[in-house]
Amino acid sequence: MQVKINGKAAELPDNSSLKDLLLARELPLDVVIIELNGEIIHRGQWEALKLSPDDSLEVLRIISGG
Amino acid sequence: MTFYDEILRLKNTDYAAAFERVTPSQIARILAKTELQPQDFLALLSPKASLALEEMAQVAHRLSLRHFGRTILLYTPLYLSNYCVNHCVYCGFNATNDIQRRKLTLAEVELEAKAIAQTGLQHLLILTGESRQRSSVSYIKECVSVLRKYFSSISIEIYPLSSEEYAELIAAGVDGLTIYQEVYDDNIYGKLHPKGPKRDYRFRLEAPERAGQAQIRAINIGALLGLGEWRSEVFLAGMHLAYLQNKFPEIEISISLPRMRPQFGDYRPEFPVSDRDLVQSILALRLFMPRASITISTRENAELRDNLIRLGVTKMSAGSSTAIGGHTDAKDGIGQFEISDKRSVDEMRKTIANLGYKPVLKDWHDLNLGVKKDNETVSIS
Amino acid sequence: MEDKLEIGGRQVESRLFMGTGKFADYRLIPEVIKASKAQVITVALRRVDFGTPEENMLNYLPPGIILMPNTSGARNAAEAIRIARIARAAGCGNWVKIEVVSDQKYLLPDNFETVKAIEVLVKDGFVVLPYMSPDLMAAKRMAEAGAAAIMPLGAPIGTNRGLKTRELIQILISEINLPIIVDAGIGRPSEAAEAMELGAAAVLVNTAVATADNPVLMAEAFAQAVEAGRKAYLSGPGATRHFAEASSPLTGFLRNERSESV
Numbered sequence: 231m232q233v234k235i236n237g238k239a240a241e242l243p244d245n246s247s248l249k250d251l252l253l254a255r256e257l258p259l260d261v262v263i264i265e266l267n268g269e270i271i272h273r274g275q276w277e278a279l280k281l282s283p284d285d286s287l288e289v290l291r292i293i294s295g296g
Numbered sequence: 297m298t299f300y301d302e303i304l305r306l307k308n309t310d311y312a313a314a315f316e317r318v319t320p321s322q323i324a325r326i327l328a329k330t331e332l333q334p335q336d337f338l339a340l341l342s343p344k345a346s347l348a349l350e351e352m353a354q355v356a357h358r359l360s361l362r363h364f365g366r367t368i369l370l371y372t373p374l375y376l377s378n379y380c381v382n383h384c385v386y387c388g389f390n391a392t393n394d395i396q397r398r399k400l401t402l403a404e405v406e407l408e409a410k411a412i413a414q415t416g417l418q419h420l421l422i423l424t425g426e427s428r429q430r431s432s433v434s435y436i437k438e439c440v441s442v443l444r445k446y447f448s449s450i451s452i453e454i455y456p457l458s459s460e461e462y463a464e465l466i467a468a469g470v471d472g473l474t475i476y477q478e479v480y481d482d483n484i485y486g487k488l489h490p491k492g493p494k495r496d497y498r499f500r501l502e503a504p505e506r507a508g509q510a511q512i513r514a515i516n517i518g519a520l521l522g523l524g525e526w527r528s529e530v531f532l533a534g535m536h537l538a539y540l541q542n543k544f545p546e547i548e549i550s551i552s553l554p555r556m557r558p559q560f561g562d563y564r565p566e567f568p569v570s571d572r573d574l575v576q577s578i579l580a581l582r583l584f585m586p587r588a589s590i591t592i593s594t595r596e597n598a599e600l601r602d603n604l605i606r607l608g609v610t611k612m613s614a615g616s617s618t619a620i621g622g623h624t625d626a627k628d629g630i631g632q633f634e635i636s637d638k639r640s641v642d643e644m645r646k647t648i649a650n651l652g653y654k655p656v657l658k659d660w661h662d663l664n665l666g667v668k669k670d671n672e673t674v675s676i677s
Numbered sequence: 678m679e680d681k682l683e684i685g686g687r688q689v690e691s692r693l694f695m696g697t698g699k700f701a702d703y704r705l706i707p708e709v710i711k712a713s714k715a716q717v718i719t720v721a722l723r724r725v726d727f728g729t730p731e732e733n734m735l736n737y738l739p740p741g742i743i744l745m746p747n748t749s750g751a752r753n754a755a756e757a758i759r760i761a762r763i764a765r766a767a768g769c770g771n772w773v774k775i776e777v778v779s780d781q782k783y784l785l786p787d788n789f790e791t792v793k794a795i796e797v798l799v800k801d802g803f804v805v806l807p808y809m810s811p812d813l814m815a816a817k818r819m820a821e822a823g824a825a826a827i828m829p830l831g832a833p834i835g836t837n838r839g840l841k842t843r844e845l846i847q848i849l850i851s852e853i854n855l856p857i858i859v860d861a862g863i864g865r866p867s868e869a870a871e872a873m874e875l876g877a878a879a880v881l882v883n884t885a886v887a888t889a890d891n892p893v894l895m896a897e898a899f900a901q902a903v904e905a906g907r908k909a910y911l912s913g914p915g916a917t918r919h920f921a922e923a924s925s926p927l928t929g930f931l932r933n934e935r936s937e938s939v
Contacts, residue, residue, distance in 0.1 A: 290723065292734060292764070294700060295749055
């Protein structure tokens with residue numbers, strides 16, 4: 231299925247959970263914040279949350295700034 | 297929140313202690329500041345600050361020039377009625393005083409208006425005693441509808457009204473409110489206003505705010521100097537002014553410091569205020585509120601008024617009579633108080649010009665009202 | 678002497694707030710924070726760049742500080758609100774520096790959108806510190822909307838040009854009953870001291886430290902300047918005279934009246 235991650239199209243196996251995606255991309259789980267279709271998804275929900283086609287994901291992190 | 301809440305807070309001010317702490321270097325520092333805080337204002341009213349009066353005057357003079365230029369706005373009072381239900385101990389119109397009571401008919405109002413307009417004055421202050429029966433809001437409205445043909449600005453100095461009543465008069469053509477708290481110390485206020493609706497200290501104190509809510513253009517407040525300790529009275533009046541400026545930044549604000557004059561009756565001010573004290577009050581106010589107008593009436597004598605011009609006064613009454621029909625009637629009626637500067641408007645204009653200032657007869661014309669005077673078309677250029 | 682700055686119910690001892698952007702190396706950040714003694718530290722929120730693995734900058738922040746995420750990147754109120762909520766979900770606490778920039782040429786903040794964002798975020802329980810162009814009416818609206826402090830710019834962000842808006846900031850300090858924190862533009866410790874002498878409650882510095890040859894030493898210099906400026910403000914500096922010319926007396930007419938009051 232196709233979803234959008236940070237504005238770019240990405241291909242994922244059907245039935246992927248959010249956590250599967252993060253692991254596959256080798257993202258530091260303790261750092262990122264996820265917004266799914268404009269809603270913040272809290273860490274505890276990542277494993278259970280199955281992605282659907284055309285979902286739009288924002289994967290964000292805290293960085294330095296002024 | 298109204299200024300009443302502020303007054304309750306300011307009541308706890310320990311003036312003696314605050315004045316005790318003032319030092320000469322503190323005064324020098326305040327004179328070099330660009331924005332004064334309330335505690336700076338208070339320090340400038342202290343006995344110690346009176347030693348630096350000339351330095352204060354120099355700064356006040358420069359501030360006044362910067363914000364107002366060399367101008368003095370002239371206006372005159374028109375007394376409509378002296379019926380009064382109040383018992384203000386110090387006032388010539390006191391209900392218990394046995395004087396001839398009278399109110400102008402609309403025809404008489406027109407005669408007075410013509411006589412005043414002849415002098416060139418365009419700013420008028422209309423006054424009545426407090427009598428909702430004899431000088432009702434609708435009577436005042438009728439007078440205004442006559443007067444607006446002759447004057448570009450009409451202010452009222454009448455009993456305190458509700459916000460709706462103010463809105464009614466504004467719609468009729470009134471653009472300014474003058475109302476003095478008389479005395480901010482509420483104990484003294486209670487003693488000096490033993491009877492009548494004026495006993496209500498708070499209703500009077502909040503009147504400028506009600507007029508502000510009704511979107512009046514200009515507000516002039518004041519304290520009658522002599523009724524209470526002048527340092528605290530001027531401080532509270534200045535705080536009231538600052539409060540109004542803050543709450544209604546769009547309104548033109550002014551303050552008067554009328555000193556008690558002898559009048560019919562036998563009240564003598566309990567706290568006399570010397571010329572020096574009056575000057576210190578004006579200077580402290582100018583430094584604290586550089587953009588506010590300061591009004592001085594003909595209660596003060598000609599020589600003193602002329603000297604005050606350079607110190608920060610920006611508005612003066614001229615050709616005044618405090619008696620009903622006084623602008624047309626040669627007979628001397630009993631006035632509210634005694635006029636000290638009896639110069640005519642013409643003489644005042646010449647004197648002001650000789651001092652290097654410009655006498656201003658008109659600085660306001662309400663285009664929205666569409667008021668057209670005879671032979672005059674209103675245009676925005 | 679007890680002189681703590683209180684914002685949003687928390688007391689802060691250091692009046693130097695530090696930004697963490699533009700440092701050549703994250704490893705400098707803990708040293709800079711230590712030298713600056715800053716307790717309020719700003720961070721930002723960005724999309725993860727999948728190509729390049731990055732270190733977690735939060736690991737470089739010492740414990741006990743107040744994190745203040747900014748909403749940089751937001752071009753309007755809605756985006757600022759969204760960024761603030763994400764940052765809170767990321768565990769940054771409830772402080773937020775609202776920064777809405779719709780002008781990409783000068784990077785000047787959009788006061789109108791900022792007011793809208795404050796209204797929403799205050800109701801949402803945030804402690805909101807808006808970065809703004811120093812305008813009195815805008816600052817009043819921000820205060821009415823519930824801002825915890827007002828952060829006017831001293832000069833356009835990143836320019837190191839100093840306290841160019843001094844007169845306007847002075848007005849905010851006199852008129853607004855909230856801490857005024859000068860944010861952006863301060864390039865040198867002397868300018869930070871100047872802001873504090875004026876009566877600013879704090880200054881927020883980033884570029885000036887991050888781009889110094891020796892950021893740690895510069896952080897220390899800023900800490901001392903802020904402290905010196907604050908002490909000068911509290912001690913009431915001596916008057917400088919604006920005029921030296923002999924003016925003709927204005928109160929001469931009072932000479933014949935003896936002063937009764939002194």
